[in-house]
Amino acid sequence: MRSWLGSFIWRLHQxxxxxxxxxxxxxxxxxxxxxxxxxxxxxxxxxxxxLWVIIAGFCFKRAYVDRNKDEGRRVNQLATWVVSxxxxxxxxxxxxxxxxxxxxxxxTLLYGSGPDVHSFPSGHAVRLxxxxxxxEILVPxxxxxxxxxxxxxxxxxxxxGIHYVGDVVAGVVLxxxxxxxxxxxxxxxxxx
Numbered sequence: 001m002r003s004w005l006g007s008f009i010w011r012l013h014q015x016x017x018x019x020x021x022x023x024x025x026x027x028x029x030x031x032x033x034x035x036x037x038x039x040x041x042x043x044x045x046x047x048x049x050x051l052w053v054i055i056a057g058f059c060f061k062r063a064y065v066d067r068n069k070d071e072g073r074r075v076n077q078l079a080t081w082v083v084s085x086x087x088x089x090x091x092x093x094x095x096x097x098x099x100x101x102x103x104x105x106x107x108t109l110l111y112g113s114g115p116d117v118h119s120f121p122s123g124h125a126v127r128l129x130x131x132x133x134x135x136e137i138l139v140p141x142x143x144x145x146x147x148x149x150x151x152x153x154x155x156x157x158x159x160x161g162i163h164y165v166g167d168v169v170a171g172v173v174l175x176x177x178x179x180x181x182x183x184x185x186x187x188x189x190x191x192x
Contacts, residue, residue: 016166020104025159036159043156046149047124049089052131056082059138077186081134084182088130088175092123095174105161122163125154125171126178133179 025037045051059078101120116123128150135143154168 012166016164017104020158020161020164020166023155023158023165024104024161040156040159043152044124044160044162047128047153047157049127052085052127056085077134077137080182080186081131081138084134084179085127085130087182088126088178089123091174091178092121092126092171095121096123101164101167103162104164119163119167120170121174122154122157122167122171124157125150125163125168126175128153129172129175130179130182131175133176133183137183 025034025040056078060075096116096118099120100118103117103119128146132143132146132150135146137143139145150172154163154172157163157168158165
């Protein structure tokens, strides 16, 4: 049984590496980089933590000003959303520490070699999937836009050789589960 599981995981890893290699952009270090590279580089940053901290700050400021209109319900929603994203980040780091899958490519991140040398699961995918699970609650009518954003960021991470496809898929699953869990846990606080 154990050898069968190990063999299955190895084969899955090989398929993931092959698919990720096909999807990665080819760039020559000595030549000008093509337009898709710059698009991917821009998109890869749309899932950065610092950006979402700023977005959360603006959301809290607006909700705090309008808190009398909905008796603080919006502030509670935002607080639960932030806790879910922080929890997803912590879980991601714990999983990365256990799995220790090395990044594809040269092992460098967008800014060079960084402290996060492990690729599984993609923290950007986890964060954006958690955010996407809250999309319609936080931004009714436009919250669905978080899902295409997640796909674009996931593609860019693979295209730049920072993650494997499996890292992104695992990140989406993990982030979705965390988002659903916290939405469920928060329902009592938000409605009661």
